[in-house]
Amino acid sequence: MLTMYRPGRGWMHRMPAGPKLALFAVLAVVVAALPPVWITVPIALAVPLAVYAAAGMGVGEGLRVLAGQAWALRWMIAITAAGQLIFLGLEPAAANTARVAAAVLVAGVVPLTTPVSAMLDALERGLRPLRLVGVDPARFALLWMVTLTTIPVLARHAAEVRDAQRARGLRPSLLRGTLPFLVVALRHADDLGDALAARGIR
Known part of the structure; x- marks a missing residue:
């Protein structure tokens, strides 16, 4: 199976898979639960920036990885934004799109810093x-x-x-x-x- 894992020695790579899965699941849920208002947009954008920059891959490399992850989600972001804009208006569309994208990006840190075998073992135990x-x-x-x-x-x-x-x-x-x-x-x-x-x- 193809893995997205990127070898490294940072603190996030050393963190056990179980606690890491739980931590980022909670963080993704918190981001997704932000209210659909304008202030949510900068908050939602700041969370993945902070997470990837502090992931132990190096700030520059972390931000480059984040840019690649965000580019891979471009169609999901575009479709989400278009649907929300049509049915809900500008403010909810911007906030909802930002928080959904941020939640997915935050969750994406786990497979980047955790081998598939470790995630599989942690999931099985949980x-x-x-x-x-x-x-x-x-x-x-x-x-x-x-x-x-x-x-x-x-x-x-x-x-x-x-x-x-x-x-x-x-x-x-x-x-x-x-x-x-x-x-x-x-x-x-x-x-x-x-x-x-x-x-x-x-």
């Missing part, structure tokens, strides 16, 4: 109480991690489709790119299914 209601913690944690690590894979495939179109002298477009993207996405799904089946997971 979900053990669900055994009382018949949920398999190991299977649920694996499903969550597969979902998380599949997102950057699909983003990479989309970029490869666009690059291939440019290499052929074509202007990238949603219409031209949909079919080849679906082909590579389905191929990835087949490969992932085969890999899980080979490990006895069905």
